[in-house]
Amino acid sequence: xxxxxxxxNAPIIMCEDVHKWFDDFHVLKGxxxxxxxxxxxxxxxxxxxxxxxxxxxxxxxxxxQRGKIIVDGIELSDDLRNIDLIRRxxxxxxxxxxxxxxxxxxxxxxxxxxRVRKLAKxxxxxxxxxxxxxxxxxxxxxxxxxxxxxxQQQRVAIARALAMEPKxxxxxxxxxxxxxxxxxxxxxxxxELARSGMTMLVVTHEMGFAREVADRILFxxxxxxxxxxxxxxFFDNPQHERTKLFISQTLQH
Amino acid sequence: MRDELLEEHQKxxxxxxxxxxxxxxxxKAVLPWMKANLFSTWYNSLLxxxxxxxxxxxxxxxxxxAFTGAKWSVIPANLQLFAVGSYPREQIWRVWGVVYILxxxxxxxxxxWGGLVLRFALVLGGVWFIGxxxxxxFSTRGGFLGxxxxxxxxxxxxxxxxxxxxxxxxxxxxxxxxxxVVLRGFGENGVLTSNWGGLLLTLILAIVGIVASFPxxxxxxLCRQSSLPAIxxxxxxxxxxxxxVPLITILFMGNVxxxxxxxxxxxxxxxxxxxxxxxxxxxxxxxxxxGGLQGILRGQQEAAQAVGLNYVQTMLFIVLPQALxxxxxxxxxxFIALFKDTSLVSIIGLIDLLGVAKSVIANPDWLGLxxxxxxxxxxxxxxxxxxxxxxxxxxxxxxxxxxx
Numbered sequence: 001x002x003x004x005x006x007x008x009n010a011p012i013i014m015c016e017d018v019h020k021w022f023d024d025f026h027v028l029k030g031x032x033x034x035x036x037x038x039x040x041x042x043x044x045x046x047x048x049x050x051x052x053x054x055x056x057x058x059x060x061x062x063x064x065q066r067g068k069i070i071v072d073g074i075e076l077s078d079d080l081r082n083i084d085l086i087r088r089x090x091x092x093x094x095x096x097x098x099x100x101x102x103x104x105x106x107x108x109x110x111x112x113x114x115r116v117r118k119l120a121k122x123x124x125x126x127x128x129x130x131x132x133x134x135x136x137x138x139x140x141x142x143x144x145x146x147x148x149x150x151x152q153q154q155r156v157a158i159a160r161a162l163a164m165e166p167k168x169x170x171x172x173x174x175x176x177x178x179x180x181x182x183x184x185x186x187x188x189x190x191x192e193l194a195r196s197g198m199t200m201l202v203v204t205h206e207m208g209f210a211r212e213v214a215d216r217i218l219f220x221x222x223x224x225x226x227x228x229x230x231x232x233x234f235f236d237n238p239q240h241e242r243t244k245l246f247i248s249q250t251l252q253h
Numbered sequence: 254m255r256d257e258l259l260e261e262h263q264k265x266x267x268x269x270x271x272x273x274x275x276x277x278x279x280x281k282a283v284l285p286w287m288k289a290n291l292f293s294t295w296y297n298s299l300l301x302x303x304x305x306x307x308x309x310x311x312x313x314x315x316x317x318x319a320f321t322g323a324k325w326s327v328i329p330a331n332l333q334l335f336a337v338g339s340y341p342r343e344q345i346w347r348v349w350g351v352v353y354i355l356x357x358x359x360x361x362x363x364x365x366w367g368g369l370v371l372r373f374a375l376v377l378g379g380v381w382f383i384g385x386x387x388x389x390x391f392s393t394r395g396g397f398l399g400x401x402x403x404x405x406x407x408x409x410x411x412x413x414x415x416x417x418x419x420x421x422x423x424x425x426x427x428x429x430x431x432x433x434v435v436l437r438g439f440g441e442n443g444v445l446t447s448n449w450g451g452l453l454l455t456l457i458l459a460i461v462g463i464v465a466s467f468p469x470x471x472x473x474x475l476c477r478q479s480s481l482p483a484i485x486x487x488x489x490x491x492x493x494x495x496x497x498v499p500l501i502t503i504l505f506m507g508n509v510x511x512x513x514x515x516x517x518x519x520x521x522x523x524x525x526x527x528x529x530x531x532x533x534x535x536x537x538x539x540x541x542x543x544g545g546l547q548g549i550l551r552g553q554q555e556a557a558q559a560v561g562l563n564y565v566q567t568m569l570f571i572v573l574p575q576a577l578x579x580x581x582x583x584x585x586x587x588f589i590a591l592f593k594d595t596s597l598v599s600i601i602g603l604i605d606l607l608g609v610a611k612s613v614i615a616n617p618d619w620l621g622l623x624x625x626x627x628x629x630x631x632x633x634x635x636x637x638x639x640x641x642x643x644x645x646x647x648x649x650x651x652x653x654x655x656x657x
């Protein structure tokens with residue numbers, strides 16, 4: 001088993017029977033799955049199904065209470081050094097952006113590289129400006145988050161995560177808090193990122209994006225994965241009743 | 254062609270419409286303003302006149318007293334007492350030393366930072382200059398003139414040298430122990446702290462209290478939010494206990510109990526009061542800071558963790574800057590309260606500014622001049638309290654950038 005894990009084509013994320021409770025509420029009921037390097041997976045499901053909680057366990061913003069999670073060969077536990085290592089390799093983008101309002105967009109991006117990766121300030125700024133260029137908002141570098149639109153904020157947030165040079169990017173409903181006309185600009189950045197070969201796990205309701213970009217779609221319901229298939233199979237040939245219902249509901253509008 | 258004309262017409266009409274709808278202008282001229290706000294109806298006019306009459310009645314009495322009845326000579330005659338209490342005359346150069354240390358530091362800072370610091374340096378220079386003009390002894394006036402020159406020279410020297418800023422911050426930190434050493438001197442040749450008094454003592458107690466209770470309060474607030482129950486309980490117990498006891502009790506107990514518990518350690522009265530004031534103020538500071546911490550959304554910490562910051566970095570760079578900015582008014586309110594509370598040390602026999610006021614009144618030469626002396630003390634307290642308030646307002650505005 002250990003030999004298999006060290007093999008070059010070993011999965012970059014492995015989850016085995018992951019359980020999580022909020023007090024008495026059983027949120028994750030034994031999630032077992034794995035993701036390959038470079039894979040793009042979309043995770044969907046009704047609200048309260050545990051999909052957000054699941055990806056939040058992958059960088060230990062939530063601690064799982066049973067089972068095993070191994071990210072890039074490091075097992076997640078209460079060991080603080082492991083958590084620090086994991087968080088350097090896993091970037092995260094939040095539904096509410098969570099930019100730091102007291103820092104400029106540029107400082108939002110350089111904070112991690114300077115304090116955690118110990119880059120020189122000038123070096124970190126060069127990296128940050130290049131990333132802002134990549135997400136098409138280089139001209140907003142010296143503004144504060146409150147001075148730019150939601151779509152722009154989310155792109156800064158993506159740049160902030162990328163500045164840590166992560167191997168994996170987690171997206172927790174990145175477009176759910178955006179006005180409709182801003183969703184495209186964020187999805188465009190994510191498409192570009194997908195083309196660059198990044199490993200991406202995306203919780204989203206954007207089924208168009210899922211069909212186009214995802215290698216795999218995982219459907220969560222009541223704390224477990226009920227469907228795990230390639231987009232074509234997922235949309236055209238769903239196996240479970242719950243999935244069929246979800247697809248018919250989301251594709252109606 | 255017709256269409257173009259029509260379009261042009263519509264544009265003009267649109268412009269005209271925009272032009273017409275302007276916000277109602279409120280008049281800034283004095284007479285129309287008075288008519289609109291003070292004399293708009295007959296009963297408003299009546300109220301205005303009655304209020305005016307009342308104000309006249311009150312102020313007439315005060316002004317008559319202030320300009321004809323009051324014996325203000327008590328103030329200049331005792332100015333040194335107000336300033337330094339019973340600090341020995343032959344050692345007064347030590348106080349001058351402190352004046353020069355602060356003047357040079359402030360001058361350098363003003364040159365490097367400009368803005369609010371510069372304004373502060375100019376005000377202090379102005380105060381020293383007034384000292385030059387007043388009819389003091391020749392040496393005193395010379396001292397003040399030197400201080401003016403020191404500020405000006407330091408200001409000139411520091412102009413634009415922004416790269417030296419960290420050194421100056423270090424200088425300010427170092428100045429606290431340095432000032433204490435300069436004021437105290439060593440052994441028998443120095444000045445015992447029991448001889449410190451007047452405004453000097455008030456300021457030392459207040460500044461030490463503020464500088465020490467602020468970090469302690471932040472620390473207590475963070476402990477109270479800790480996920481470790483033991484730390485949380487100890488911190489909560491401390492805060493609630495201290496907040497449940499009057500400051501005067503703490504000062505009394507500190508004065509009596511510290512020598513009983515630590516008979517071998519020589520902790521003088523001034524130090525005991527500093528400890529008491531700091532420990533008392535820290536509990537209130539902690540609650541103010543906690544109010545700010547609770548206003549920070551959970552997502553801020555999660556985002557900080559997600560980019561790999563550890564707990565200390567998250568607090569230092571993300572949570573505290575936002576939390577403290579939100580509670581600047583409450584924190585400065587606490588500083589002002591602390592400054593005025595230092596007057597309580599007079600109950601254990603230290604002669605601070607208020608203590609000097611009391612002793613001047615008790616002097617047979619100046620009997621019956623309570624009003625003059627207390628009014629003077631009140632003005633001094635007000636000047637310092639209002640300065641703190643003013644600075645806090647300026648800092649709030651300066652930090653308002655990027656606010657959500």
